Amino acid sequence: MSTVKLTVNGKAVSVDVEDRTLLVHVLRDHLNLTGTHVGCDTSQCGACVVHMDGKAVKSCTMLAGQADGSSVTTIEGIAKGDELHPMQAAFRDNHGLQCGYCTPGMIMSAIDIVQRHHSQGSGGQLDEATVRQELEGNICRCTGYHNIVKAVLDAAGRMKVAQAAE
Amino acid sequence: MGVEGIGARVVRKEDKRFITGKGRYVDDIKLTGMTHAHFIRSPHAHAKVKKIDSSAALKMPGVVAVLTGQQLVDDKVGNLICGWAITSKDGSPMKMGAWPAMAPETVRFVGQAVAVVIADSKNLARDAAEAVVVDYEELPAVADMQAAIKAGAPQLHPEAPGNQVYDWVIGDEGATDAAFAKAANVVKLDVTNNRLAPNAMEPRAAIADYDAAEEHFTLYTTSQNPHVARLVLSAFYNIAPEHKLRVIAPDVGGGFGSKIFIYPEEMVALWASKKVGRPVKWTGDRTEAFLTDAHGRDHVTHAEMAFDANNKITGLKVKTYANFGAYMSLFSSSVPTYLYATLLSGQYNIPAIHAEVIGVYTNTTPVDAYRGAGRPEASYLIERLMETAARQLKVDPAQLRRTNFITQFPHQTPVIMAYDTGDFNASLDAAMKAIDYAGFAARKAQAKSQGKLRGIGVSCYIEACGIAPSKAVGSLGAGVGLWESAEVRVNPVGTIEILTGSHSHGQGHETTFCQLVADRLGVPISQVSIVHGDTDKVQFGMGTYGSRSAAVGLTAILKAMEKMESKAKKIAAHALEASEADIVIENGEFKVTGTDKAIAFPMVALAAYTAHNLPEGMEPGLKESAFYDPTNFTFPAGAYICELEVDPGTGKTSFVNFVAADDFGRLINPMIVEGQVHGGLAQGIGQALLEHAIYDANGQPVTASFMDYSMPRADDLPSFNLSHTTTLCPGNPLGIKGCGEAGAIGASAAVINAITDAIGKNDLEMPATPDRVWRTIHAA
Numbered sequence: 001m002s003t004v005k006l007t008v009n010g011k012a013v014s015v016d017v018e019d020r021t022l023l024v025h026v027l028r029d030h031l032n033l034t035g036t037h038v039g040c041d042t043s044q045c046g047a048c049v050v051h052m053d054g055k056a057v058k059s060c061t062m063l064a065g066q067a068d069g070s071s072v073t074t075i076e077g078i079a080k081g082d083e084l085h086p087m088q089a090a091f092r093d094n095h096g097l098q099c100g101y102c103t104p105g106m107i108m109s110a111i112d113i114v115q116r117h118h119s120q121g122s123g124g125q126l127d128e129a130t131v132r133q134e135l136e137g138n139i140c141r142c143t144g145y146h147n148i149v150k151a152v153l154d155a156a157g158r159m160k161v162a163q164a165a166e
Numbered sequence: 167m168g169v170e171g172i173g174a175r176v177v178r179k180e181d182k183r184f185i186t187g188k189g190r191y192v193d194d195i196k197l198t199g200m201t202h203a204h205f206i207r208s209p210h211a212h213a214k215v216k217k218i219d220s221s222a223a224l225k226m227p228g229v230v231a232v233l234t235g236q237q238l239v240d241d242k243v244g245n246l247i248c249g250w251a252i253t254s255k256d257g258s259p260m261k262m263g264a265w266p267a268m269a270p271e272t273v274r275f276v277g278q279a280v281a282v283v284i285a286d287s288k289n290l291a292r293d294a295a296e297a298v299v300v301d302y303e304e305l306p307a308v309a310d311m312q313a314a315i316k317a318g319a320p321q322l323h324p325e326a327p328g329n330q331v332y333d334w335v336i337g338d339e340g341a342t343d344a345a346f347a348k349a350a351n352v353v354k355l356d357v358t359n360n361r362l363a364p365n366a367m368e369p370r371a372a373i374a375d376y377d378a379a380e381e382h383f384t385l386y387t388t389s390q391n392p393h394v395a396r397l398v399l400s401a402f403y404n405i406a407p408e409h410k411l412r413v414i415a416p417d418v419g420g421g422f423g424s425k426i427f428i429y430p431e432e433m434v435a436l437w438a439s440k441k442v443g444r445p446v447k448w449t450g451d452r453t454e455a456f457l458t459d460a461h462g463r464d465h466v467t468h469a470e471m472a473f474d475a476n477n478k479i480t481g482l483k484v485k486t487y488a489n490f491g492a493y494m495s496l497f498s499s500s501v502p503t504y505l506y507a508t509l510l511s512g513q514y515n516i517p518a519i520h521a522e523v524i525g526v527y528t529n530t531t532p533v534d535a536y537r538g539a540g541r542p543e544a545s546y547l548i549e550r551l552m553e554t555a556a557r558q559l560k561v562d563p564a565q566l567r568r569t570n571f572i573t574q575f576p577h578q579t580p581v582i583m584a585y586d587t588g589d590f591n592a593s594l595d596a597a598m599k600a601i602d603y604a605g606f607a608a609r610k611a612q613a614k615s616q617g618k619l620r621g622i623g624v625s626c627y628i629e630a631c632g633i634a635p636s637k638a639v640g641s642l643g644a645g646v647g648l649w650e651s652a653e654v655r656v657n658p659v660g661t662i663e664i665l666t667g668s669h670s671h672g673q674g675h676e677t678t679f680c681q682l683v684a685d686r687l688g689v690p691i692s693q694v695s696i697v698h699g700d701t702d703k704v705q706f707g708m709g710t711y712g713s714r715s716a717a718v719g720l721t722a723i724l725k726a727m728e729k730m731e732s733k734a735k736k737i738a739a740h741a742l743e744a745s746e747a748d749i750v751i752e753n754g755e756f757k758v759t760g761t762d763k764a765i766a767f768p769m770v771a772l773a774a775y776t777a778h779n780l781p782e783g784m785e786p787g788l789k790e791s792a793f794y795d796p797t798n799f800t801f802p803a804g805a806y807i808c809e810l811e812v813d814p815g816t817g818k819t820s821f822v823n824f825v826a827a828d829d830f831g832r833l834i835n836p837m838i839v840e841g842q843v844h845g846g847l848a849q850g851i852g853q854a855l856l857e858h859a860i861y862d863a864n865g866q867p868v869t870a871s872f873m874d875y876s877m878p879r880a881d882d883l884p885s886f887n888l889s890h891t892t893t894l895c896p897g898n899p900l901g902i903k904g905c906g907e908a909g910a911i912g913a914s915a916a917v918i919n920a921i922t923d924a925i926g927k928n929d930l931e932m933p934a935t936p937d938r939v940w941r942t943i944h945a946a
Binding site: 028033039040075088095099101103128129131132141143144146148 | 182183184185368369419453837841845847877878879880883
């Protein structure tokens with residue numbers, strides 16, 4: 001057993017877990033943050049993506065102990081109260097989800113994609129081909145990705161506006 | 167239509183919980199005292215189970231029980247069943263091999279459960295499973311259909327000599343032979359329809375909770391049809407009578423057919439929860455999904471099409487071998503028969519058709535309905551045949567289709583179906599215009615100058631949806647009726663609850679079903695909620711599959727709404743001292759037509775419940791229900807055209823354009839309809855280019871994770887170019903045909919027709935991987 005200390009969605013938490021416990025199970029089973037999903041166990045599908053210290057990671061492929069001391073943001077932590085994150089709003093407005101199971105991981109990966117491109121100083125100009133390529137690690141069976149890609153491109157614009165306003 | 171009525175692109179009501187991580191899927195649910203199940207599964211494709219030694223496991227920490235197949239037998243739990251009876255051409259019934267939920271004696275596919283460990287946590291259950299020793303005696307196995315039907319092949323079931331499930335025929339053999347005897351041209355084609363794994367992103371899961379005091383079970387499960395699950399668990403598996411079993415299917419993460427069926431795991435969880443006296447949870451992992459979720463497709467077909475001198479089709483002969491896997495899954499028998507062969511006429515006027523379908527057992531995962539279920543196999547076959555014929559007859563493939571289109575409706579095909587309406591030229595026109603078919607030759611030449619092989623492929627599909635008229639399917643062997651039910655509950659404050667037997671697992675019913683109510687009453691959809699997925703709340707339902715929820719489920723809601731509105735009008739007329747015939751419903755008010763007298767809908771609702779001043783003899787309350795049984799199937803149809811390039815150096819395919827022109831009748835929410843088409847196209851393209859569930863000769867699956875099975879990713883697919891043509895379905899009052907499966911039905915043939923056009927060789931099987939395409943290009 002180990003004690004793992006994390007900051008999750010801005011709150012400090014401490015959990016005692018078996019050494020073999022994965023980060024996703026700390027989130028789901030110990031902290032009841034069930035928005036992060038498990039879809040494949042082998043790191044392909046991306047339903048489990050969260051942010052650790054601001055970067056997208058697959059929480060099913062990381063021991064909780066490896067995350068000790070880090071700050072984790074899950075799908076439950078990106079809206080500001082009732083105000084949705086621009087990526088959440090863009091997924092809804094563009095019908096970028098159907099069954100919703102891959103959606104939290106998609107949104108967390110997509111935020112990471114947009115943030116990286118914005119910070120790389122490429123003018124924040126994401127194109128469809130880049131979005132499709134960078135979503136390689138997230139599988140959706142419902143949407144055919146068409147509206148997910150639209151949503152990410154839409155959100156990229158909204159996030160840039162939000163960034164400029166800050 | 168109003169901003170939230172029929173035809174409006176209303177953003178989905180259900181999205182908020184999904185995008186904020188508040189969806190509630192089965193694995194998200196925790197019950198007090200809950201145990202966890204881990205199944206011990208056969209590593210062999212065919213073996214005798216000689217002994218199961220669980221003594222060491224039972225001594226491990228946190229282990230509650232280890233239960234085996236023999237204990238299921240001892241407790242008289244029923245075997246799994248197939249619910250659609252098919253009769254062979256010799257008059258004999260289909261040969262159903264016994265399928266126990268855990269095998270007491272013989273395992274017949276890799277992944278079949280033999281025992282289950284129940285423990286305090288999932289990890290402890292897994293640890294203990296490692297300590298259970300199962301002594302197997304391996305038997306010869308057969309995974310390939312052609313090998314399975316040969317003399318001397320390993321035999322799976324004593325009930326099924328020669329591994330044959332059935333040998334079934336449809337159509338007029340004599341008339342078809344006569345057509346071929348007179349044919350000017352005959353086109354022949356051999357086609358394999360590759361086996362697919364459905365892979366809903368949420369793995370199957372179940373939580374069973376037995377209440378000993380009430381002798382009552384509750385099952386939370388990943389189901390597309392919770393009432394059907396309850397019916398089957400009660401009537402056939404002897405788990406509990408229906409009034410002692412509540413089935414809840416909360417948020418379900420995709421189904422695509424695979425969550426229609428009742429599987430061993432939920433049966434065992436229910437039975438085990440009573441045995442151990444605590445709730446039992448099982449959540450499958452992805453490899454368990456590959457091993458145990460019913461697979462799709464897996465046909466091998468030889469077909470011949472006869473043409474007269476004017477390129478009119480005069481006859482069609484089809485012989486198909488359909489792989490059932492090791493056991494007959496719940497609706498497996500219907501898929502390669504009544505869901506497949508009845509669509510072999512496609513969009514074409516074919517005077518004579520004869521088809522023979524031979525069902526075959528193999529030591530593989532059972533096969534059942536997967537998005538489209540039989541109709542993709544039929545459409546792929548016919549559209550590959552049409553393309554092959556156009557090449558052989560040296561005519562334009564679009565023109566050959568037009569020459570043979572059905573243009574008069576209703577049209578009785580030689581294979582049961584009576585198409586009610588359609589306009590196949592209109593959808594082909596729309597698709598050809600969208601892709602600039604006329605300009606293709608110039609684009610092909612341009613691509614050639616850059617070293618690329620460009621091809622174009624047409625696919626004109628038709629499907630039978632709105633499943634289904636109960637009497638018709640009953641006459642064909644179905645064990646259930648396929649109507650739908652609904653209830654409209656108006657609360658005293660005028661808010662409305664719609665209870666439906668349809669189940670939404672991505673389809674957006676919580677939005678589209680509200681749109682109907684908004685359309686009829688003029689109330690905002692925020693005043694309406696949709697209740698589904700709980701057998702204790704909803705009176706009954708047959709669930710969601712076969713593109714039926716709008717055509718059948720929504721029509722049931724309409725029928726219940728009409729009854730409710732009729733009573734509400736009487737109440738309004740009484741309150742307004744007007745004639746009922748003069749009452750109209752507009753913008754949430756009941757008005758006396760031609761006057762300014764009106765009463766708001768909530769006041770009508772309140773009047774119904776206060777019952778202080780109702781018309782003489784009227785019962786209080788405002789709640790109505792309806793059962794709707796369709797009169798015919800519906801027939802969505804359309805034209806898909808794919809344009810792509812093949813790199814002759816690598817065999818890699820790149821999409822240039824993919825257009826889809828669909829006729830779904832009336833659209834309730836075009837945004838959601840488009841989403842359904844996108845997803846279907848992705849699955850059809852996935853089958854054509856990427857996906858294949860492969861077994862080695864000994865029945866070992868070699869594609870049992872996402873590392874081995876190629877799921878379509880975002881960069882494997884293009885953006886799609888969609889349009890709609892409309893002929894309203896005359897079979898239901900809303901004119902709806904259904905849209906859930908079309909993409910998966912029509913897409914594969916368009917892709918393969920385009921690749922074979924590009925490379926100039928017709929013989930190419932799915933999935934057309936770069937390796938396979940390269941070899942075909944360079945074959946002698």
